[in-house]
Amino acid sequence: MSFLRRTDARRAPSRGWVRVGTAMAAGALLLASAGCSGGDSSSGSGDAVKIGLVTKTDSNPFFVNIREAAQAQAEKSGAEVVALAGKFDGDNEGQVAAIENLVSQGVKGILITPNSSSGILNAIKQARDAGVVVIALDTATEPEDAVDATFATDNKQAGVFQGKWVKATLGDKEPKTIMLDGTPGGTVDTFRHDGFLEGMGLKEGDPAIVGQENTNGDQTKAQTAMENLLQRAGDVNSLYTINEPAAAGAYEAIKAAGKEDQVTIASIDGSCTGVENVKKGVIGATVMQFPGKMAEQGVDAVVKFAKDGEKPSGFNDTGSQLITDKPADGVESKDTSWGAENCWG
Incomplete structure (x- = not known):
């Protein structure tokens, strides 16, 4: 970032x-x-x-x-x-x-x-x-x-926040979603993926998922993956990303294709650079971690x-917060001013 x-x-x-x-x-x-x-x-x-x-x-x-x-x-x-x-x-x-x-x-x-x-x-x-x-x-x-x-x-809950915001932002539009995942085998990747689908009201393998690729959370890999997926799913209107670097890379591909106004992008991380990218409109919303x-x-x-x-002992949740300047009905969020005061990095 x-x-x-x-x-x-x-x-x-x-x-x-x-x-x-x-x-x-x-x-x-x-x-x-x-x-x-x-x-x-x-x-x-x-x-x-x-x-x-x-x-x-x-x-x-x-x-x-x-x-x-x-x-x-x-x-x-x-x-x-x-x-x-x-x-x-x-x-x-x-x-x-x-x-x-x-x-x-x-x-x-x-x-x-x-x-x-x-x-x-x-x-x-x-x-x-x-x-x-x-x-x-x-x-x-x-x-x-x-x-x-x-x-x-709680990465499952963070993914749910992400998915709910995308779904609410799409409104009546039928979702045509691409998912840029992280690294197979990691619990973070699995929980965020599953949480996003839950928030969107989708199941694994749903026809609404028009493309999917692992990116290892890397910006360059995400850009390449998005470039390839856009060739097969040019009508995509929503994008899940495992983290903010993946979102940034995907945005470059989307922008090059002239589709930045077509695709709603959500992510997870909460870095100061990521919050700034939400403010700039590169990412529609991100879920901040601490x-x-x-x-x-x-x-x-x-x-x-x-x-x-x-x-x-046990699992201790350190919290998460949706950050966006485009609040959606029924989804609690904070704006980028709050995000800039509480971000990391």
């Missing part, structure tokens, strides 16, 4: 976490940052609670916001954060190696945004068996109880566990 790029889804580690050195040498994981309250994370900080953070990538502004919020919240508590990331969205092996690395460093808890909701399970189990509390941020594992707790957007809250609440939960042994 200047348009964000979110490039915004397996096996058990060997005994004793011995694959860490090899994985790091091969570049399977990136040291995104190591923030702490006084001192280098590699040498520790006395009695400070050490918290591991593993994000999907280290460059996407969504995950940068999570990392910065986690570090700031940890500093308030005298804790330290060691932040690692996969090389790309979908780098499950990099995240497995990151978990092994963090356990070997003696962290009390690990916060993770899983690249694969099921592929990371063995590494998570090894960490929990070693006494580490593991919390999913943003993306739930499958099954959800593979981690101690999840702090995330990644900083995910990180802050996750850090607080690990610190509490370290102090009194109480583990967090």
Whole structure:
């Protein structure tokens, strides 16, 4: 988004976490940052609670916001954060190696945004068996109880908000919808997709869905996908996008085809760039998430566990809010002025 790029889804580690050195040498994981309250994370900080953070990538502004919020919240508590990331969205092996690395460093808890909701399970189990509390941020594992707790957007509900707004905006028009999905296998992708269909009042395979493509939440891939889909479904009047980078890429294709006044576009993210694109009319509406809250609440939960042994549990909704300057009857929303005051990135 200047348009964000979110490039915004397996096996058990060997005994004793011995694959860490090899994985790091091969570049399977990136040291995104190591923030702490006084001192280098590699040498520790006395009695400070050490918290591991593993994000999907280290460059996407969504995950940068999570990392910065986690570090700031940890500093308030005298804790330290060691932040690692996969090389790309979908780098499950990099995240497995990151978990092994963090356990070997003696962290009390690990916060993770899983690249694969099921592929990371063995590494998570090894960490929990070693006494580490593991919390999913943003993306739930499958099954959800593979981690101690999840702090995330209710992505199904966010998709419902998205779909309801599109349906209300279309009014009496019969929907002819293209769906630009994310990465197969991720719970975020599935929940948002299903929620959008529910909000639209559609079922999977409905004839109203005139085109569908996976984009990995990447702007360039979304633009190419939309260009191809427009050749087969030029009468499209509504567009679901997995995130704002996908919406931005799709808009470029739609604009080049001269159909920007024909297609109603909705998305999910709530970045400052995305809110600005809603204001400009690039996106009709977006559903804002609050990644900083995910990180802050996750850090607080690990610190509490370290102090009194109480583990967090269950799914904890960090909220979502539809943002648009074109409010629709029956769909609660905030305008872009509110969005600009509350956005991230």
